[in-house]
Amino acid sequence: MARNTINSLSSADLGVKKTNKWAEAKRQPFLLISSALLLIYGIIFYYVPVLGWITAFQDYKPAKGFLKSQWVGFAKFQKLFENKTFYLAFRNTLAMGVINLVFHFVTAIAFALILNEVRVMFAKKFVQTISYMPHFLSWIIVTAIVRDILASDGIVNEFLMNVCGNKMPIDFFAVKGYFWWIVAFANVWKETGWNAIIYLAAITAIDPSLYEAADMDGASRFQKVWYITLPSLRPTIMILLLINIGNVLNAGFELQYILGNDVISDVSKILDVFILDWGISQFDFSLGTAAGIFKSVIALILVCLGNWTAKRTGDERLF
Amino acid sequence: MKKTKIAAVALASLMSVSALAGCNKTPGASSGTAAPGETKQAAPGQIKEFSAFFAVPATTEINKDNEVQKIIAEKIGAKCNETWLAGQQPSEAVGVFIASGEYPDFINGGDAMKALYEAGALIAWDDYIDKYPNIKEFFSDYEWSQFRQSDGKIYWMNPFENIYGEDKTTTQNGEAFWIQARVLEWAKYPKIETLDDYFKVLEDYNKANPTTHDGKKNIPYTMLCEDWRYFCLENAPEFLDGYPNDGSCIVDVNTKKIVDYNTTPTAKRYFKKLNEEYAKGVIDTGAFTQTYDEYISKLSTGVVLGMCDQWWDFAYTVNDVFKTQNTEQYGYNYIPLGLTIDKGMENQWYTSGGTLNVSSGIAITTSCKDVEGAFKFIDDLLSQEIHDLRFWGVKDVDYKVDENGMYYRTEEMRKNAADPNWKTKHLCTYSYFPQWSGTSRDGKNAMMPAEQLSEFKDTLPEPVKKVFAAYGANTYIDLLGSVNKAGPWFPMYSYSNNMKTDTKGGEAWTKMGECKHAWLPKVVMSKEFDKTWDEYMKAYAACKPEDFVAEMQQELDRRIAAYEASKK
Known part of the structure; x- marks a missing residue:
C-alpha cells in the first residue's frame, strides 16, 4: 500500500543521515550519477522551457528573437x-x-x-x-x-x-x-x-x-x-x-x-x-x-x- | 496538440537534414545560366537534390523512382523532392517551420508567405532575376514590382495562371454553380440564369429521376464547408451580384469603394433560398459535417447533381474518377453556370487574362545552401523542353506529334494521363513550380494538354459534347458568358489572404470568419430564417467588419495609386 511504502522510505532516509555521508556516497556512485542525470533532464526539459514564457509579455517575432522583440506587458x-x-x-x-x-x-x-x-x-x-x-x-x-x-x-x-x-x-x-x-x-x-x-x-x-x-x-x-x-x-x-x-x-x-x-x-x-x-x-x-x-x-x-x-x-x- | 507539434518538428528537422544532404552532394557545382528554351545536359552522378514544401495537400504524390523526374534530372542536373501538407492547416505547418527556424530549399507557404518573410526565412530575388531569363520573362516589370514587400524587395513568384502568347483557356478554373450534364440533357438544355432557375431544375430532375444508373439515391445539392474551403458556401453573393472573385469583398467599380458582400440584400436572398431548399430536403443533410475527402468521394460516385465550387477544388480528382470508372457516359460531369441573383444581369464568374495573386508563391529559403542552383532549377523548369516534359510527358509515350507539328494523344495515352498509378510512377509535373498556360513557344501548341483545343474537344465525354453543341459553346468559358470588368486592383484577396490578427482589420477578418463558420449552418438549417438571420447579423456586427473594410479600402486606394503611377 502507498502509505506503507512512504513510511518505509522515510525511515531509510533517517538511517542514511546517521552514517558518514561521504563514505555512503562513495559506495553508491551509480545511484548518484543516475539521480544527477535525472535532475539535469528535469532542468532541461521542465524548467528551461519555462523561460519561453517571457514571450507572452512581448510581441514576439521569430526574426527578432527574445532579445529584440517589443515588450508589451499584459x-x-x-x-x-x-x-x-x-x-x-x-x-x-x-x-x-x-x-x-x-x-x-x-x-x-x-x-x-x-x-x-x-x-x-x-x-x-x-x-x-x-x-x-x-x-x-x-x-x-x-x-x-x-x-x-x-x-x-x-x-x-x-x-x-x-x-x-x-x-x-x-x-x-x-x-x-x-x-x-x-x-x-x-x-x-x-x-x-x-x-x-x-x-x-x-x-x-x-x-x-x-x-x-x-x-x-x-x-x-x-x-x-x-x-x-x-x-x-x-x-x-x-x-x-x-x-x-x-x-x-x-x-x-x-x-x-x-x-x-x-x-x-x-x-x-x-x-x-x-x-x-x-x-x-x-x-x-x-x-x-x-x-x-x-x-x-x-x-x-x-x-x-x-x-x-x-x-x-x-x-x-x-x- | 503536443504530439502533432512534435511530429511536425521532427518532420521539419528531417527535411532540413535531407536539404543539407542534398547540398553536400554537389561540391562546386556550376551555376551557369541558360538561354531561354535551352537546357544543358548534365553528367550523370552530378544530380543536385533539392527539397520543397508546399502548404497544400498533394493531388498526386509521385514515387521516388518516378520516370519523368529522372529524365528531367538527367537533362538539367537537378531534382526536387516535394513534401506536401498532411492533415494540417497551411499556416500551422508554416508556423512550425518558423518556430524551428529550419526550412526546406523551396517553400510555398500559401497564405502564410508574409509570415515567412517577416521571420527572415526567405532569400531576396532582386539580384538573381536578371541572371535567369526564363524567370525574368515570367512577369512584366510592373507585375514583378507588385511582389515587392515592405522593404522593397521581391521574395517569391506566383507559379500559376500566367498566359504565354495567345490565351488558350478552355476551362473555368474558378468558381461557378455546377450542374451535371445529365440534368441539362433531361431538361432539354434550358436557359438557366438565376439561382431560382437553378434549384428548380435540380428539384424537377430529382423528382423524375431520383437515382443514379446503379440505383444510388441522388443528392440534388451539396456544399463543402470544411475550414478554408467554406468559400463554397459563403462567397457566392459576390458573384450573384455580378462581381468578380475579389474573394473577400466587392469593389464597387463606379465609386471605387469596398463593399462587404456578407450583409448585402443579395446575401440574405441567397441564404434564404438555401434555407428553403434545405427545408425541402433538396440540400444534403450531411453538408455541414462532411470533410473534403467525403465531399470528393460523394461527387465521385455521381450522386451529387449540383454544387457551388471552384474547378480546381474538385474537377481534377472527380473527372479522372469518372473517366477511369467509365461513368462519364451517364452524364455525371459538371457544367458551369454563370448565375446571377436576378435575370438579365452581367456576370464575372470568369475573369480572362490570368490572375496575378501576389500574396503567395514559391520562395527560396535561407536554409538553402545552393541559391544559384535553386534559381537555375526554376529557370530550367520553365524552358520549353522541360515544360513539355512536365505537362505533356515523354514524346511517343505520352503524346505524339503529327506532320504539322501539333501534339496529340491516342485514347490509351489519355487513359494513362488520367490514371493515378501512371501519374505517380511516370509523370512528374512539379505542379507547384512556375508554369505557363497559353501558347507554347513554338507558336502552335498549347502549354498544357488540357488547353490544346483539339485535345480538349476530343477528350470531352459525350454528354458534355452534347451540352456544348446545344448551347453553341466551344469551351467551358463560353458557357458562362462572363464579361471582364475587373480593375487593376483585381484580385483583392491577394491582400486579405495575408491578413493576420496583428492589425485591427486582420483581427476583424479572423473574427468574421469564425462568426460565419459558426452561424451560416444555423442560418441555413433554421426553422425561422428571418429571426436567425437577424441574430447572425448582430453577432456579425460584433466582429467589427468596418475595421476590415477600412483596411481593405486603404489597400484598394494604394493599388489604384500605384497603377496610375506606373502608367506615367
Missing part, C-alpha cells in the same frame, strides 16, 4: 481575455476534462473490482490483455475508429436502423448534445483497461488475512468489496486523483480537432484548438504562450486545491 493577456471564443473554449475544455476525469475513475475502479472477482485465471488474463490494448493505439487512430462507427453508414446507425427500427441515420456529429459524451466514450474505450492495471496491482497488495477474517464473519462477496477492497484502495485513488486533476485542462486534442465541425463548434472547440487557431495559425506566438500560461496556472490552482482538501480530510496527498 497586452496579450488582455487580448486573450477580451476574446469570446477563448471563454467558449475554456468552458468546453473544463467540461470535457471533468467528464473525462469522472469517467476515468469510475470505469477504471469498477473494471478492476469486477476483474478481480473473476476466479478463472485464464479468462482474467485474457480480458485484461484485450482491455488495455486500445491504450497503445494513437489518438488519431481512435478518432478514425470513432468517426467510422458513428458515421451515417457506420455500425451504430446500421444497428439502430435494422434492429431498433430507426428510419433515418442519426448524424452524431451534428448534434451538440452528443459531442462531450462521444469524447468521454472514446476515452473510456481507450484507457479503461490501462487505468485499471494500477488498481489491480494495489488490490493484490491487500492483506489476505483481512478477507479471511471477513469470511469467518460471514461477509458476502459484495460486502468484502465494499468494506475491504475499496477502503484499502482509498490512498491509491486519492494520489491518482491529485495527479490527474492537474491534467483536467488537457482534455485531448485529436478528437476535438478532427471530429469538430462548424455545426457543433460551440461545444467542440477546446483550448488547444483555440491556441492553434489564434496563436500558431496567426503567427501570434505570444498569444498562444499567454493561453498556455493561463492553462498552467489553472492546473496549478486545481492541484493545490485538491491537495489542500486532501490534507483537511486527512487523506493521502502529494505535498
